[in-house]
Amino acid sequence: GRDRQMPPPVLIPSVRTVDGLAHDVSAPARALMDACWPGPLTVIVLAQPSLAWDLGETRGTVALRIPDHAAALALLARTGPLAVTSANRTGQPAATTADDAKEQLGDAVSVYLDAGDSPLGVASTIVDATGPVLKVVREGGVSWDRLVEIVGVKAFDEETSA
Template identity: 65%
Template sequence: MSPILDAIDPHAWGPALDEAVNAVSRGQVIVLPTDTVYGVGADAFDARAVQALLDAKGRGRQMPPPVLIPDARTLDGLATEVPGAVRSLAAAFWPGALTLIVKAQPTLTWDLGETRGTVALRVPDHPLALALLRRTGPLAVSSANRTGRPAATTAADAAEQLGEAIAVVLDGGPTPGNAPSTIVDATGDRLRVIRLGAIPLAELRAVADVLGPDEPREPAHDEPAAGSAEATGGADAPGDGR
């Protein structure tokens, strides 16, 4: 089983954080806590590392992982044609349990899987995750579980499920795990919730014009965007709930 490193106390998590950063830089896969459940993460710009993440979960390239980022400023480096409504939602709910699917910058040299030119982004509201992201940059992160099994809410559960596929497990204590992130698809003509989670529709609508998941879909947008709940594996997928 992978080593579980105590990272509960911010005043003492430095060595554990160093090990996780070094593992990511070597192209290895790690486990980290988030504000929803534990996530399994890898350097978003290392195609082999992302594939190792997918392999660890038993997931195919048709379910690309979301990307966790350290702050909203990173949005413009990864996305293009960002609507003003997306910026408003990010300002209101990041860091937090909101995943935004946007059009990816076409010049990015990454391979997250079959994304169809989109990327699902989230800023987690967890101090350890943010400290890690500030040092590693964007991480591809999915829920720390084998596909089909419940998402891990403890470091021990994540380590048991993923085993030797993981180089480092950061133990930040139990995660809430009570609800996944809400996912909003911003790649069409209208913003649309494709998965309701921790942030209810009414709170989103207080900030921006957002269609609910059951409202009539415009004919031009029947096909799900990559990075959507269908493309990322729905509730089994952390920004997707992580």
């Protein structure tokens, strides 16, 4: 149920994948990736011009994350990057089991990968790293204090740090 104004993030198997999908990634953004991946951090970066995926209205960006889930990492190691959404209809609670996902999504999904129950966690923190300073778009699993501990408050724009 996502519209084109809500582009899906792209899950990647390792930090080495970043340069194939993004360009001009800043040192503070890389520091966050190194410190918080795998984990609940999504970083929006400038997409490589060669990235031809239709992810929606991205304005030349791509949101990257490495999940902290063994089954997801094993799948990504075999497939490479995957554009994904959470396993739920927009506005509905996230599914924590394959059966929950099937109940919400039904035949709209061709294949369900059942890796057991998924603990309901906090959404990922989203950091926009497309400009000269970082901007927190959504607070989530990585706290503001942890972000500042990694890169310092001066790495963020004034609105974010207020």
